[in-house]
Amino acid sequence: MGEALAAAGVGQAIDHARQRETVAALRAILPERSVLWQEEDTRPYECDGLTAYRRLPMVVALPESEDEVQRVLAACHALGVPVVPRGAGTGLSGGALPLGDGVLLSLAKFMRVLRLDPVARVAVVQPGVRNAAISEVAAPFGLFYAPDPSSQIACTIGGNVAENSGGVHCLKYGLTVHNVLRVKGYTIEGEPLEVGSEALDAPGLDLLALVIGSEGLLAVTTEVTVKLLPRPETARVVMASFDDVGKAGDAVAAVIAAGIVPAGLEMMDRPAARATEEYVSAGYDLEAAAILLCEADGSAEEVEDEIARVKEVFTRAGATRLMVSRDEAERLRFWSGRKAAFPAMGRISPDYYCMDGTIPRKRLGEVLAFIGEMEAKYGLRCPNVFHAGDGNLHPLILFDANNPDELARTEAFAAQVLEKCIAVGGTITGEHGVGVEKIDQMCVQFATPELECFHALKRAFDAKGLLNPGKAVPTLARCAEFGRMHVRGGKLPHPDLPRF
Amino acid sequence: MEAALEALAERIREAAAARRALRLRGGGTKDFYGREPAGEILDTRACAGVVAYEPTELVVTARCGTPLAELERLLGERGQMLAFEPPHFGAGATLGGCVAAGLSGPRRAAAGALRDFVLGARLLDGRGRELAFGGQVMKNVAGYDVSRLLAGSLGTLGLILETSLKVLPRPPAETTLRLELPEDRALETMNRWAARPLPVSATAWRDGELTVRLSGAASALRAAAAQLGGELVEEKEAAQFWQGVREHTDPFFEGEAPLWRLSLPSNAAPLALPGTQLIEWGGGLRWLKSGAEARTVRAVAERAGGHATLFRARDKSAGVFTPLPPALARLHLELKRAFDPDGIFNPGRMYEEF
Numbered sequence: 001m002g003e004a005l006a007a008a009g010v011g012q013a014i015d016h017a018r019q020r021e022t023v024a025a026l027r028a029i030l031p032e033r034s035v036l037w038q039e040e041d042t043r044p045y046e047c048d049g050l051t052a053y054r055r056l057p058m059v060v061a062l063p064e065s066e067d068e069v070q071r072v073l074a075a076c077h078a079l080g081v082p083v084v085p086r087g088a089g090t091g092l093s094g095g096a097l098p099l100g101d102g103v104l105l106s107l108a109k110f111m112r113v114l115r116l117d118p119v120a121r122v123a124v125v126q127p128g129v130r131n132a133a134i135s136e137v138a139a140p141f142g143l144f145y146a147p148d149p150s151s152q153i154a155c156t157i158g159g160n161v162a163e164n165s166g167g168v169h170c171l172k173y174g175l176t177v178h179n180v181l182r183v184k185g186y187t188i189e190g191e192p193l194e195v196g197s198e199a200l201d202a203p204g205l206d207l208l209a210l211v212i213g214s215e216g217l218l219a220v221t222t223e224v225t226v227k228l229l230p231r232p233e234t235a236r237v238v239m240a241s242f243d244d245v246g247k248a249g250d251a252v253a254a255v256i257a258a259g260i261v262p263a264g265l266e267m268m269d270r271p272a273a274r275a276t277e278e279y280v281s282a283g284y285d286l287e288a289a290a291i292l293l294c295e296a297d298g299s300a301e302e303v304e305d306e307i308a309r310v311k312e313v314f315t316r317a318g319a320t321r322l323m324v325s326r327d328e329a330e331r332l333r334f335w336s337g338r339k340a341a342f343p344a345m346g347r348i349s350p351d352y353y354c355m356d357g358t359i360p361r362k363r364l365g366e367v368l369a370f371i372g373e374m375e376a377k378y379g380l381r382c383p384n385v386f387h388a389g390d391g392n393l394h395p396l397i398l399f400d401a402n403n404p405d406e407l408a409r410t411e412a413f414a415a416q417v418l419e420k421c422i423a424v425g426g427t428i429t430g431e432h433g434v435g436v437e438k439i440d441q442m443c444v445q446f447a448t449p450e451l452e453c454f455h456a457l458k459r460a461f462d463a464k465g466l467l468n469p470g471k472a473v474p475t476l477a478r479c480a481e482f483g484r485m486h487v488r489g490g491k492l493p494h495p496d497l498p499r500f
Numbered sequence: 501m502e503a504a505l506e507a508l509a510e511r512i513r514e515a516a517a518a519r520r521a522l523r524l525r526g527g528g529t530k531d532f533y534g535r536e537p538a539g540e541i542l543d544t545r546a547c548a549g550v551v552a553y554e555p556t557e558l559v560v561t562a563r564c565g566t567p568l569a570e571l572e573r574l575l576g577e578r579g580q581m582l583a584f585e586p587p588h589f590g591a592g593a594t595l596g597g598c599v600a601a602g603l604s605g606p607r608r609a610a611a612g613a614l615r616d617f618v619l620g621a622r623l624l625d626g627r628g629r630e631l632a633f634g635g636q637v638m639k640n641v642a643g644y645d646v647s648r649l650l651a652g653s654l655g656t657l658g659l660i661l662e663t664s665l666k667v668l669p670r671p672p673a674e675t676t677l678r679l680e681l682p683e684d685r686a687l688e689t690m691n692r693w694a695a696r697p698l699p700v701s702a703t704a705w706r707d708g709e710l711t712v713r714l715s716g717a718a719s720a721l722r723a724a725a726a727q728l729g730g731e732l733v734e735e736k737e738a739a740q741f742w743q744g745v746r747e748h749t750d751p752f753f754e755g756e757a758p759l760w761r762l763s764l765p766s767n768a769a770p771l772a773l774p775g776t777q778l779i780e781w782g783g784g785l786r787w788l789k790s791g792a793e794a795r796t797v798r799a800v801a802e803r804a805g806g807h808a809t810l811f812r813a814r815d816k817s818a819g820v821f822t823p824l825p826p827a828l829a830r831l832h833l834e835l836k837r838a839f840d841p842d843g844i845f846n847p848g849r850m851y852e853e854f
Contacts, residue, residue, distance in 0.1 A: 119691050120767045143695065164641045175639065177648070178616050191827050199763040199806035200608065200784045203822040204832055204850070205657075206615055209648035213641045230697040253556040259579055259669035261558075299697065301719035358637040360557050390638035391557075430639035438642075445642055449629045453838065457644050460834030473643065 014058050014100055022059050022081050022103060029063075029071040036060040045104050048089040048096040049151070050437055052353075052401060057084070057098030064109045066186075066222050073220060074190030076103050082466045083188065085216040087127060087159030090151045092354055093435025095162065095215045095471055105220060107158050113137050114223070121228045122181060122198060127158025127221045131165075134226060143228035146173035149431070150339050158221045164213030166431035168264045168338070169295075171389035173229070175431070177212045182225035185211075188467040193219050210457070215433050215472040218461040232297035235263060236307055237334045240314040241288030241321035245269060248290035249364040251317035252388045255294065256361075258313050260306060264295035265389030266338050269368070272383035272396070273337070279344035282337030285321050292319075292388065293334055341385045342396070349381070349398035353410050356438075357421030358392045358430035370420050371395050378409040392430035393421070419444055434472045442472075443479035451476060501563070504546040505630075508659060511542055512628040516842045524655035524846055526565060527592025530601045532812055534654050534849045535820050544596050547661060552636065555580055559619060559636045561664040564596025571595055575667055583611035583668040587746050596660045602652020605746040606702035606713070609694070609766075609781035614651050617666045621647035623658035626840030636664045649835075655846040656854060657839040671701070671715035676738035679710045679730035683770045683779070686710040690782040691767045698724050704745050705779040706752050711741060745780065752778045752787070758813035760788040760797055764806035773800055787811075794818030821850060829853065 019037055026035045036042050037059045047054040058081075063069045076083050082102035089096055098104045110126035113134070117123075118141035123134055131152040134145040148167035149155055155165070161183055166175045173179070182196035196208035211218055242248040248267055255262060268276070268291045273284040284291055292314070296306035311322055325331035337344070345352040359367050368384065375382050381398045397413055399406040418428045418441045428434070428441040442451070454473040458465065474482070515522050521539030531537060548565035555578040562571055568588050575581055585605030586598045599621070604613040620634030634640055634647035650660055681689060686705040693700050693712075701715035712728065714721045725732070733741065744750030753759065757775065766783035775790025790797065794810065795818070801808035807822040824832060829851075836843065836854040843854065 117767070118695060120765050121691075121695055122765075141695070164645070166639055170639060174612065174616065177645065178612060187827075193827055193831075194825075195828075197763075197806060198765040200781060201613065201652075201763050203807045203809070204824050204828060205653055205835060206602075206649055206651060207828070207831065209615060209645045209651075213645055218644075230695055232697045256558060256669075257556045259672065261668060298716070299699075299720045299723055301723050302699075302717045305717045305719055358639045360554070360559075360637060362554065362557065387639070392637075392639045425635065426637050427635055427640040427642050429642050430637070431641060433641055434643075442642060447632075449625075450631050450633065450643065453625070453631055453646065454643055456838035457646075457835065460831055460838055 014056065018101065019058050022079060025075045025079060026059065026061055026072060026103070029075060030061060030068055034062040034064065036062070045086065045089070045098055045106070048086070048091045048094060050092055050094040050097070050435065052407075053094045053097050053436060055098050055100055057104035058101055060104045060106060062106050062109055069105070069220060069222055070186050070190045070192070072103070072105060073186050073188055077189050077464070077466060080464065080466065082469050083220070084468050085162070085220045087156035087162070088130070088154050090155040091159060091163060091433065091435065092356070093429065093433040093437040095433050095435040095468070097436050099470070107156070107220075107222070110158070110222065116141070118143065120198065122225055123228055124223060124225045125157055127161070127224060128156050131155050131157060131160055138228050139231070142231050144231045145226050146179050146229055147176050150342065157224050157226065161212055161221050161224055162214065162216045163431070163433040166387070166390075166392070168266055168387060170387065171265060172261050172263045177209055179227050180208070180212060180224060181227055183208060183211055183221055184223040185219040185221040187219055188462045188464070196225070198225060213433075215435065216468040217458055217472055218467070220467070232263070233299050234303050235295055235297035235331060236303055237325045237331050238294045238307060238310050238314065239323045239334050240292045240294070240319040241285040242290045242292065242318065243288065243320050245290045245368050246365040247318045248292055249361065249388075251292060251314055251319065252361055254313045254317050255310060258309060260309060260313075262294045262306070262310065262389060263297040264293065266293045267291065267386040267388040268338060268341070269384045271381065272341055272385050275348050275383060276337035276341050276344040279347055280336045280340050282333055284337055288320065293338060338385065341394075345383065345396050345398060350400040350402070351398070353397040353399060353414055354432075355393065355395045355397070355414055355417055356429045356432040357418055357426055358390070359421050359424050359426035361388065361391045363424040363426070367393065367420060367424060371417060374413050374416055378413045380406065380409055380413060382413070387430070390430070391426065415441065436471055439471070439474045439478070440482045442474050443482050448476060451479065501547065501549070505661065508542065508544070508547060509624055509628040509630070512624055512626070512659065512844070515540070515844045516626055516628065519842050520844065521847050522844050524600070524659055526594030526597040527567070527590060529588060529590030529593040530597050533601055535816060535852070536848070537846065538848055539844070539846070542659070544659065545594060550574060551662060557636070558638070558667050559664055560667050561620075561636055561662060562595050563662050564594060564660050566595045568593040568595055568598050576670070579670050580667045581670045582617070582665065584608055584614045584617055585746055586614060587748065589747065595663060599651055599660055599663050600653060600655045606704065606742055606780060609703070609784055610701045611668070615648050618647050618651050618663060619666055620664040621650050621660055622662040623650065623660050625658045626842055626844055630661070631658070634664065638666065654850045656836060656850050658845060673716065673718040673721050674701070675714045675721045675725055676733040676741070677712050677714070677725060677728055677730035678733050679712070680708060681705070681710045682708060683777070686779065687767065687770065687783045693728070694766065694782045698727070700782075702742060703780060703782050706777065713738070713742060745778070750778070752776070752789070755789065756814070757789040757791055758815075759811045760790060761809040761811040762786040762788055762797070762801045762806060763809075764801065764804045768804040768806065771800055771804070773797060798822055824851070
């Protein structure tokens with residue numbers, strides 16, 4: 001992180017002449033209250049959910065209409081001022097980290113649900129609408145919006161589109177990309193863009209798939225059409241204890257092998273269970289090496305069927321204790337610990353650092369053992385929570401940011417875990433995005449031709465590279481400097497060249 | 501396999517140097533789809549085979565030339581399936597062609613489209629370079645989602661060498677019911693069902709009959725069937741019916757009239773267009789056999805909030821896909837240039853401009 005910060009120019013002084021010029025241009029478009037530039041006003045925007053990275057933006061713009069967004073973008077483009085879009089600022093990879101020479105474009109004022117059609121089962125919402133608010137307005141119609149990142153009470157749909165956010169029900173219901181039908185927005189030039197449609201597909205290339213998860217580098221979202229699903233009649237959770245993490249991993253594979261696609265399938269190791277239990281009293285088995293939560297949803301008959309099959313699979317896999325939620329209150333209590341895992345860490349450690357690698361599930365035992373070795377190597381604790389159903393790991397390294405040595409060890413620890421994820425055939429980020437945080441690991445995951453392709457895609461949308469520059473995709477120069485390279489098939493590119 | 505791959509890359513480099521068009525082709529079962537194919541045929545079938553299949557990971561990775569039928573058979577042996585039920589349109593269909601065409605079958609409205617199941621891909625770009633995107637895991641947000649962009653790209657961006665797809669378990673039981681309903685009531689009924697947590701996995705309306713397939717646990721199907729009503733369709737007949745809808749072997753698709761594919765919001769009103777229809781995807785997909793003028797069909801689709809594709813026709817001079825608005829058309833050209841700077845891959849197959 002430290003390296004990334006230095007390279008990203010943190011602490012760079014704001015050029016006041018440039019600032020005055022930009023403020024004047026934006027004041028011609030926006031009312032006075034919507035253009036912030038004094039330090040006490042811009043300070044709240046210095047970071048997103050990745051608080052280790054902070055930087056004051058040169059100017060903050062708070063447009064309230066699409067017309068204002070368009071004009072702000074066109075003005076910035078004309079001035080050559082970079083723009084960083086921001087939703088609720090809950091992102092965990094620094095995707096909304098401001099630039100000292102740029103405009104932070106907050107979409108926070110776009111908070112309206114524009115339309116909800118219970119027959120077509122779609123909602124058209126502005127980007128600043130909170131994820132959970134969509135399900136709230138859909139609830140009277142028996143509908144809901146499926147992706148449920150754990151920050152769902154605060155994070156916004158605009159940010160979800162930028163990051164292709166997931167949640168605990170992805171295996172069955174998919175990610176943002178599977179649940180958004182259309183995105184409207186503007187390119188950095190202020191040109192209107194509409195990808196997808198209210199039908200199930202649109203003509204031409206699938207630009208919707210390209211825009212979703214593009215971390216605010218391709219376009220600024222101003223309207224999102226989401227798909228709403230009928231809320232399942234009922235849901236119940238099986239909570240199982242295992243005396244060995246490997247056995248719990250095998251139990252996950254056994255559930256899938258039995259032809260079951262559960263609505264949610266989550267794992268916590270003992271340190272994670274203990275920390276969350278102290279925090280919310282979810283009723284977790286504190287002696288278990290690992291706890292699995294497996295949710296079945298659907299009609300009452302279906303759920304009863306599936307719960308019986310899951311119990312049987314877990315029993316055969318060696319579960320030491322099994323509990324099935326008896327009512328909705330108990331189901332929510334079982335989930336409460338898992339959903340509160342991050343804040344629970346905040347109680348037992350001054351700081352925690354959350355990773356987001358995804359691995360093939362069968363490599364779980366190996367990766368957890370590796371994390372254990374790293375705990376010993378770096379002298380830091382690392383409880384694990386895991387979206388077991390889709391292989392998405394969230395190891396949480398506990399550290400104290402006031403201790404520079406601990407911060408450095410945390411960075412090295414995290415880098416090694418992410419590179420391990422790549423080595424076992426996985427990825428450095430399952431749902432949090434690359435942002436600035438994992439940008440160096442992108443050099444390990446991708447080779448030069450892929451990175452060049454990403455840059456070419458970026459240029460197609462943003463020739464001057466003004467929209468959220470420095471995020472998500474590293475420059476080739478940066479990768480060369482980082483010194484760790486993608487190794488394809490065990491062979492370094494140009495093996496004949498000397499390496500230092 | 502290295503040799504087959506190198507041969508493909510070499511052909512591409514030669515073609516790029518000479519700026520000669522290549523027509524990427526697997527089994528040729530989708531030759532009819534899109535605008536007129538042009539260029540020298542580059543046969544992808546030598547690059548075949550399943551690279552990895554892990555039933556408990558719900559992922560299969562296979563090379564472009566792998567016969568789709570072989571892949572589905574392999575999944576079937578382990579009780580799994582390609583949930584988007586891709587149409588083969590012939591015995592020789594390959595995985596590469598399936599992904600490039602991006603078409604999905606009857607289960608699409610319930611399970612998702614082909615693009616929803618793409619996890620990763622390897623391709624050769626217009627310079628013959630091999631690129632890899634995505635991977636074999638369910639969640640992966642590192643880099644732009646290029647592998648999904650390839651789905652439905654009609655081979656215009658690159659030669660898809662290999663694809664990783666999410667697979668799903670086959671449902672333990674299926675039941676098909678048939679109800680007599682006129683078009684407007686069928687549309688209303690399908691939308692009403694879709695708003696309730698019912699195990700509907702496919703719908704098809706034609707000739708005043710709505711056929712609905714339920715998939716899931718036997719207990720859930722019994723409960724749902726009791727709610728929906730209608731006549732039970734015998735198992736063998738039901739399988740044949742859904743196969744006919746998926747593969748266009750159903751009698752509806754016979755004849756010489758141009759076949760249009762209208763993709764619309766599911767609750768769009770019945771179309772004011774001459775001809776006969778088969779409606780799928782809960783109302784979201786309307787197959788129309790009609791001699792109506794192309795611009796009339798497209799205007800009706802657009803007013804309803806969707807788009808129209810001239811799917812099968814002798815005369816495609818009116819264009820196949822709905823024209824793009826200028827901003828999107830320009831982006832398409834830029835993206836094409838990024839992947840295929842010399843414009844050698846399937847030129848004009850999607851739009852005349854690239």
